[in-house]
Amino acid sequence: MLDRVASVLRLIGKHVNQGIWRLGFASRFLLMTLLYSGTAFRRFGLTIRQIYFSGVQSLIIILVSGLFVGMVLGLQGFDTLERYGSEEALGVLVALSLVRELGPVVAGLLFASRAGSAITAEIGLMKATEQLTAMEMMAVNPIARVVAPRFWAGVTSMPILAAMFSAMGIFGGYLVGVVLIGVDEGSFWSQMQASVDFRQDILNGVIKSIVFGVAVSLIAVFEGYDADPTAEGVSGATTRTVVISSLAILGLDFILTAFMFRGF
Amino acid sequence: MNRTVLDLWVGFFVAAGIGALLFLALKVGNLSSANMADAYQLNAKFDNIGGLKVRAPVKSAGVVVGRVSGIRFDQQDYMAVVSMDIDSRYQFPRDTIASILTSGLLGEQYIGFSAGGETAMLKSGDTFKKTQSAVVLENLIGQFLFSKAAEGPQNGPQNGQDKKQ
Numbered sequence: 240m241l242d243r244v245a246s247v248l249r250l251i252g253k254h255v256n257q258g259i260w261r262l263g264f265a266s267r268f269l270l271m272t273l274l275y276s277g278t279a280f281r282r283f284g285l286t287i288r289q290i291y292f293s294g295v296q297s298l299i300i301i302l303v304s305g306l307f308v309g310m311v312l313g314l315q316g317f318d319t320l321e322r323y324g325s326e327e328a329l330g331v332l333v334a335l336s337l338v339r340e341l342g343p344v345v346a347g348l349l350f351a352s353r354a355g356s357a358i359t360a361e362i363g364l365m366k367a368t369e370q371l372t373a374m375e376m377m378a379v380n381p382i383a384r385v386v387a388p389r390f391w392a393g394v395t396s397m398p399i400l401a402a403m404f405s406a407m408g409i410f411g412g413y414l415v416g417v418v419l420i421g422v423d424e425g426s427f428w429s430q431m432q433a434s435v436d437f438r439q440d441i442l443n444g445v446i447k448s449i450v451f452g453v454a455v456s457l458i459a460v461f462e463g464y465d466a467d468p469t470a471e472g473v474s475g476a477t478t479r480t481v482v483i484s485s486l487a488i489l490g491l492d493f494i495l496t497a498f499m500f501r502g503f
Numbered sequence: 504m505n506r507t508v509l510d511l512w513v514g515f516f517v518a519a520g521i522g523a524l525l526f527l528a529l530k531v532g533n534l535s536s537a538n539m540a541d542a543y544q545l546n547a548k549f550d551n552i553g554g555l556k557v558r559a560p561v562k563s564a565g566v567v568v569g570r571v572s573g574i575r576f577d578q579q580d581y582m583a584v585v586s587m588d589i590d591s592r593y594q595f596p597r598d599t600i601a602s603i604l605t606s607g608l609l610g611e612q613y614i615g616f617s618a619g620g621e622t623a624m625l626k627s628g629d630t631f632k633k634t635q636s637a638v639v640l641e642n643l644i645g646q647f648l649f650s651k652a653a654e655g656p657q658n659g660p661q662n663g664q665d666k667k668q
Binding site: 287288290291294295298334338396398399400402403405406407409428431432435436437440441445 | 509510512513515516517519520521522523524526527528530531532558
C-alpha cells in the first residue's frame, strides 16, 4: 500500500520536475533563437525557403477550410437571424466572428497540425540522424542555421494565412448568404462595414495571429530540438507539438480576448 | 525546386496575404470612411447621453459628418460633455441643435444635428447652445404609465362604456 502511494507521488514529482525543466529550457531556447536569428535575416533565402514549406504549402488547406467555415457560418447565421427578421445582419455576423475569432484560431490550429508537426518531425529527425551534431562539428550553429529560419518563417506565415482564412471565409459567407439564399447584397456589405472597426477588430485579429504564430513556431522548433533521438522520440515530439500548440492557441486566445474585447 | 521559382511562390503568398488584409481593411472594415482628412472639434453638453459611445457617428440629415471623439463627465454642472470631430468640409450655424438619436428601435445611438438659421458658423472648440438628451426608454414608459394612472379614474369607465356600445 505504502509502496503504491510512494510510486504515485514519485511519478507526479517526476512529471512536475520534468515540466519545469522543459519550461526553463524552452525559455532559454527562445532567447537563443532570438539571439542567433541574425543569420535568418542576413541569409534571407533560408527563411524564404521555410516560408515556402510552412506557408505556401499550407495555402490549400487554409483557403478550402476558410471557404467552408464561412459557408457554414452563412447558413447557420441566416437560420438564426431569420427568426428575428434581421437577416441583413448576416454580413456582420460572418465578418466579426471570422475576423475576431475563427480566422486566427482555426488558421492557427490548422497551421499547427499542418506546418508545426512537419517542422518538429524534420528537426527531430535531423537530431536523431546526428545532423545537428555534425553541424556543430563544422562550427555551424544549428540554432542559427536550422531553428531560427523555421521560427521566423512560422511567425511571418501565420498572420498572412489568418488574413487569407478570414477573407476567404467572408467570401464563403457572401456566396451562401447573398448568391445562394438571396440576402440583399447592399445591406450585407454596408452593415458589415458599419460594424467592423479596423483597429478594434481587424488589427486585434492580426495581433492575435502573430501571437499564435510565435507560440506555434516556438513549440514546434522546441519540441523538435528537444526530441529523444529515436523513432519513438520523434513521433512523440510530433504528437506533443500538435497537442501543446492547440492548447496554447486556445488558452492564449482566451487571454488575448479578455484583454482586447472588454466592451468598453 | 528551383530557387527562383520558390521565390516566386513566396512572393505570390505574401502578395496574396497583403491583398487579403487590404480586402479586410477596405471592404470589410470601415477604414476608408474612418479617416477624415481635416476635422475640427465641437463640444456639446447633455443631461443624459443614454448609451452613446465613443466613435459613434455624428449625422446631419442622415449623412455622417463626423464621429464622437470623447465623452466625459463635467463635475461643475453634472452634465455629460461629448466632444465630436467634425469633417471640416461641413460647417454648421451657431444655433444648430445637437440631439442624441437612436437608429431603429434597437439600433446604436448617434448624434444628430438639425441646422439652425444663423449666419455665423460654429468654430473649432465651440459648444452647442441647444441640445436634446437621449430618450431613455424606461423614463418614457414610466411617464406613460404615470399619465395613464393620473387620467385613469375619470376617463377609464367612459372608455369602457364606449367600447361596449
